[in-house]
Amino acid sequence: MTCEKIEPLLYLKDEELSTGEKEMISEHLKTCVSCRSLSDRIAVSFTLINKLAETTVQPDAGSLLGKIMDRVNKNREEKPGKKNGETIPGNRVFLLVKWSLSVAAVFFSFLLISQILPGTGKVKINYSGTFSGEVVSKSHLLEDVPVRNRVSDKDIEQWLKTLSVENTTTKPMEKLIFEKYRQQILNNALIRR
């Protein structure tokens, strides 16, 4: 065994070496003076390291613990409620209220937007001599079709003039009306024509 291969092993302590490695070192040191010298110097450095290990440092525990707890209190909200089926720290009542409020806010926002914005109302198609359409509230509808704008008699008349079974229309509102009332519209259109 060469010195180059033995040298790294000399820096390891007995409990870090395998039986085979210990035997190799022992055999090598019997015949190698320079490695024996190195081994002695390493032993001195181990003594120094042991002394350093005995040196202890202590924090100002009260102050440091206080700082940690302050930060934990500030971070409590960041703690999610559950992960992997386990309960993890956090104020669960607070989190429940927070979640409920979020869901409620989204729901009421949706309701508000659906009542205010154009294009989210409903249209009812009537036929009494001519076709007509009007935006009405949900509760009065038997059959609802969402449209983007109010539908006037003129719009429907215009649309009926261009109507064909094969090629209806690409406009979303008209397509929806046609799909929903296809048969009725076709029958009436035929009657009217």
Place this chain on the structure above:
Amino acid sequence: MKKVDRKETEHLIRKIRKGDLRAFEKLASLHLNTSFRVAFRVLGNKNDAEDAVQDSWIKIWKNISAFREKADFSTWMYRIVTNTCMDYLKQRMHRLDYFTDQRVGLTMAPDHAQNPETLFVNNEQLNLLRRLSGSLPPKQKMIFILRDLEGLSPDEVAEVLEMDKDLVKSHLAHARKTLRIKAEKLQKEEERYYDMRKN
């Protein structure tokens, strides 16, 4: 490795998972000295060590649910503290005091400890440690501190740093060699200094 009673730790962790802040405070107080000692040995000054310990315990609080109950808490805590310290060392790469400490070796980074008498038992030895270990690459430094100063077994060091045990031993041998060479060099400088004073 000095270990806090395992059953007590497990009991506290169960309570922490239910949101018990007092249990967390108790757990932190039980392990505070160990975590500070490691951080101080790695970073070499009180302010950085305290910051790293705070960051580490915040991570412990946030991730306690990820901790497997059957695992050893000390090992997990050591991992969090050493990883946090590693981040601090990386940040410090750009700071002047790091280079002063690393390249000149004998010039120490200023310590801002307000009450050094409560912090140091042996200032001279700590300075020596800082001067010696300051020359080690971060990984070797971490392994040297965990194994030789904290007294963890090579298996425990490998687990904390998530490394192969043979690699740990290899790094350890390199670290000890560097420290031996540096210590001998310092000793020679010291002898030369005393010789000069005599003459």
